[in-house]
Amino acid sequence: MHRHLTRLSSALELTADQAPVVEAWGRKLASVLTGGGRLLACGNGGSAAEAQHLTAELVGRFRGERQPFAAMPLHADTSSMTAIANDFGAEEVYARQVWAHGREGDVLICLSTSGSSGNVLAAARAAGERGLTTWALTGRAPNPLAALCDEVVAVPADDTATVQEVHLAMIHMLCDSIEEACA
Numbered sequence: 343m344h345r346h347l348t349r350l351s352s353a354l355e356l357t358a359d360q361a362p363v364v365e366a367w368g369r370k371l372a373s374v375l376t377g378g379g380r381l382l383a384c385g386n387g388g389s390a391a392e393a394q395h396l397t398a399e400l401v402g403r404f405r406g407e408r409q410p411f412a413a414m415p416l417h418a419d420t421s422s423m424t425a426i427a428n429d430f431g432a433e434e435v436y437a438r439q440v441w442a443h444g445r446e447g448d449v450l451i452c453l454s455t456s457g458s459s460g461n462v463l464a465a466a467r468a469a470g471e472r473g474l475t476t477w478a479l480t481g482r483a484p485n486p487l488a489a490l491c492d493e494v495v496a497v498p499a500d501d502t503a504t505v506q507e508v509h510l511a512m513i514h515m516l517c518d519s520i521e522e523a524c525a
């Protein structure tokens with residue numbers, strides 16, 4: 343097998359025992375979203391794309407027909423992002439949006455392969471203060487984001503691309519679990 347696939351396959355195997363956490367997140371999120379709550383999602387680079395991938399599955403649909411859910415990728419509002427970075431500093435780009443859009447009982451999901459990106463850590467802190475539930479998808483633990491969030495799924499791999507690929511599998515599992523809980 344190509345070494346890229348070998349790394350992915352081994353990371354998937356090592357992460358499989360955390361699948362029940364993702365399934366539980368799906369059940370909890372189904373209840374939050376059907377109850378009128380909201381999912382906020384953030385990350386940088388490839389993880390921003392994955393945050394947006396997740397929210398798109400929820401606003402649109404994953405597999406089956408169901409109501410659209412309220413889910414926002416925090417990097418996607420470029421005017422707010424640039425204004426916040428310019429006026430308050432780059433580290434605040436997600437935290438300020440958590441204060442703006444998050445409500446008690448909502449969920450913030452943070453994606454970070456290093457678990458140490460300053461803007462994502464600031465978002466998790468803001469969410470905790472605002473009364474949101476905080477979940478993290480990270481690379482190898484321990485890391486600062488895992489320590490800050492209520493729950494974490496940590497991929498025990500060192501390659502950023504591998505961690506991102508496993509995160510995408512977790513995101514699809516999460517969508518499956520949400521839709522199963524809503525069926």
Ligand SMILES: O=C(CO)[C@@H](O)[C@H](O)[C@H](O)[C@H](O)COP(=O)(O)O
Nearest residue numbers: 386387388389454455456459502503
């Ligand atoms: O996608 C890649 C590399 O695969 C990069 O864009 C990567 O996402 C960026 O370097 C991010 O800034 C990394 O942030 P993080 O995952 O450590 O929070």
